[in-house]
Amino acid sequence: METPGISAPSVPAATEQDEHVRTRLLNAAVRVFDRKGYAAASVREVAEMAGVTKPAVYYHFGSKEGLLLAILHQAERQLSHTLEQADLRPGSARERIVALCEDVYALFGQHVPLARVAHAVFLGPPDGAPPFDVTVFEVKFRRSIERMVEAGIASGEFLPVATEDVALGVMAMLELCNERQLHPAFEPVGPGVVRRLISLFFDGVMNAPRG
Amino acid sequence: METPGISAPSVPAATEQDEHVRTRLLNAAVRVFDRKGYAAASVREVAEMAGVTKPAVYYHFGSKEGLLLAILHQAERQLSHTLEQADLRPGSARERIVALCEDVYALFGQHVPLARVAHAVFLGPPDGAPPFDVTVFEVKFRRSIERMVEAGIASGEFLPVATEDVALGVMAMLELCNERQLHPAFEPVGPGVVRRLISLFFDGVMNAPRG
DNA sequence: GTCTATACAATGATAGAC
DNA sequence: GTCTATCATTGTATAGAC
Numbered sequence: 001m002e003t004p005g006i007s008a009p010s011v012p013a014a015t016e017q018d019e020h021v022r023t024r025l026l027n028a029a030v031r032v033f034d035r036k037g038y039a040a041a042s043v044r045e046v047a048e049m050a051g052v053t054k055p056a057v058y059y060h061f062g063s064k065e066g067l068l069l070a071i072l073h074q075a076e077r078q079l080s081h082t083l084e085q086a087d088l089r090p091g092s093a094r095e096r097i098v099a100l101c102e103d104v105y106a107l108f109g110q111h112v113p114l115a116r117v118a119h120a121v122f123l124g125p126p127d128g129a130p131p132f133d134v135t136v137f138e139v140k141f142r143r144s145i146e147r148m149v150e151a152g153i154a155s156g157e158f159l160p161v162a163t164e165d166v167a168l169g170v171m172a173m174l175e176l177c178n179e180r181q182l183h184p185a186f187e188p189v190g191p192g193v194v195r196r197l198i199s200l201f202f203d204g205v206m207n208a209p210r211g
Numbered sequence: 212m213e214t215p216g217i218s219a220p221s222v223p224a225a226t227e228q229d230e231h232v233r234t235r236l237l238n239a240a241v242r243v244f245d246r247k248g249y250a251a252a253s254v255r256e257v258a259e260m261a262g263v264t265k266p267a268v269y270y271h272f273g274s275k276e277g278l279l280l281a282i283l284h285q286a287e288r289q290l291s292h293t294l295e296q297a298d299l300r301p302g303s304a305r306e307r308i309v310a311l312c313e314d315v316y317a318l319f320g321q322h323v324p325l326a327r328v329a330h331a332v333f334l335g336p337p338d339g340a341p342p343f344d345v346t347v348f349e350v351k352f353r354r355s356i357e358r359m360v361e362a363g364i365a366s367g368e369f370l371p372v373a374t375e376d377v378a379l380g381v382m383a384m385l386e387l388c389n390e391r392q393l394h395p396a397f398e399p400v401g402p403g404v405v406r407r408l409i410s411l412f413f414d415g416v417m418n419a420p421r422g
Numbered sequence: 423g424t425c426t427a428t429a430c431a432a433t434g435a436t437a438g439a440c
Numbered sequence: 441g442t443c444t445a446t447c448a449t450t451g452t453a454t455a456g457a458c
C-alpha cells in the first residue's frame with residue numbers, strides 16, 4: 001500500500017512498520033494494559049507485542065510504572081487540549097456545553113483502549129497503580145462547565161439554579177455515555193445520545209417556555 | 212462491650228471474634244481485593260488477615276477465583292433484594308424512582324469496600340476477573356426504572372418522552388453519586404444529592420407548570 | 423477442618439556482551 | 441540501543457501430618 005518513491009536513504013521513511021521503539025512500546029502497552037489490567041499485565045508480553053525484548057522497556061521507561069505514567073500523561077495532554085479548545089468556542093451556554101461533551105465523547109471514542117486504561121487507573125485500587133493525580137481533569141472539566149453555566153444564568157438563558165448541581169448533572173450524562181461506549185458488555189449507544197440526554201436534562205433548566 | 216451472661220457452654224456465642232472461618236475469609240478478601248485489586252492481591256495476604264493459613268482458602272473456596280465469585284454473588288443478592296423491595300413501594304412514579312435510587316445509594320454507602328470490589332470487576336479488564344455476568348443487575352435496574360416511567364407517562368404525571376432516555380438519565384445521576392461516594396479522591400457529597408440531582412433532572416420531565 | 427512444608431511457574435528487574 | 445542470560449521474589453496450588 002506504500003508508494004515506493006525514489007529511494008532517499010538519508011531520510012528514513014516514518015512508516016508504521018518502522019516506528020520508533022518508544023512509540024511501538026507505548027501502543028503495545030495500551031493494548032496489553034487494556035486487556036489484562038495494569039497489575040496482571042507482564043512486561044514480557046508488552047515487549048513481545050512491540051517486537052522487542054524486556055530490557056528495551058527498562059531502557060526507555062525505567063520500569064513498568066514509568067510505562068503506565070507515560071501513557072497517562074499522553075491521555076492527559078489530549079484531554080486538556082480538547083478542554084482548552086472548548087473554552088474558546090462561541091455560542092449559547094447550552095450549545096457550548098453540549099458541544100464540549102460531544103467533543104470529549106468523540107475523543108474517547110477515537111481512543112477506546114487508551115480511555116479504558118485511564119479509566120481503570122482512575123477507578124482502580126489505590127495500591128494498584130502508581131500515584132497519579134487523576135482528579136486534575138475532573139476538576140478542570142467541572143470548572144469549565146460551571147463557568148458556562150454561570151454565563152448562562154447571568155444572561156438569563158438559565159434559571160437561577162445551583163451551578164454545582166448543573167455541572168454534576170452534565171458530567172453524569174457524559175460519564176454514562178462514555179461508560180457505555182467503553183464497556184464491551186453494553187450495546188453501543190447511538191451517536192446522538194450525548195446531545196439527547198443533555199438536552200433532556202437541560203429542558204428543566206432553560207428559562208423559557210416549552211415548545 | 213459484651214454482656215457476660217450466665218455461662219451456657221452448649222450454645223457458643225456468635226461473637227465477632229469467633230466468626231466462622233468462611234465469613235472471616237470473605238470479609239478479609241473484600242478488604243484486600245479493595246485495596247490491592249483482585250489481580251494484585253495475594254491469597255497469602257487474605258489468609259493472614261483472616262487469621263488462618265493459605266490452605267484454608269483452598270478448602271473453603273477452591274481457588275482465588277472462587278473467593279471472588281462468592282463475594283460477587285453476595286453483592287448480587289443484596290442488590291436484587293433492594294430492587295425487589297422497590298417494585299412493591301407505593302407512591303407517585305417520581306417519588307418511587309427517587310426512593311429506589313436513594314435505597315441503592317444507601318446500600319452502596321453501607322458496604323463501600325464490597326461495592327468498590329464489585330465496581331472494579333464490572334469496569335475492570337476482561338481478562339482480569341473470572342466470567343461473571345455483571346450486566347444482570349444493570350438490566351434489572353433499568354427495567355425497573357422504565358416500568359415506573361411508563362406508569363408515570365400513562366397516568367399523565369410525565370410528558371410523553373422517550374422512556375429509555377429517562378431511565379438512562381436517572382441511572383446517570385445515581386452512578387455519578389455512587390462514584391463520588393465510592394472513590395476516595397472525591398470530597399463526599401451531601402446526603403441529599405441523589406434526590407437533588409434527580410429532581411433537577413425530573414423538572415424537565417414533569418408534565419406540570421413550574422413552581 | 424486446619425495446619426506445615428513444598429512444588430512449580432511466572433514475575434520485575436539487572437548485569438554485561440555487542 | 442538492543443540483545444542473552446540470569447537473579448531474587450512472589451504467585452497459586454497441593455501433599456500429607458494431625
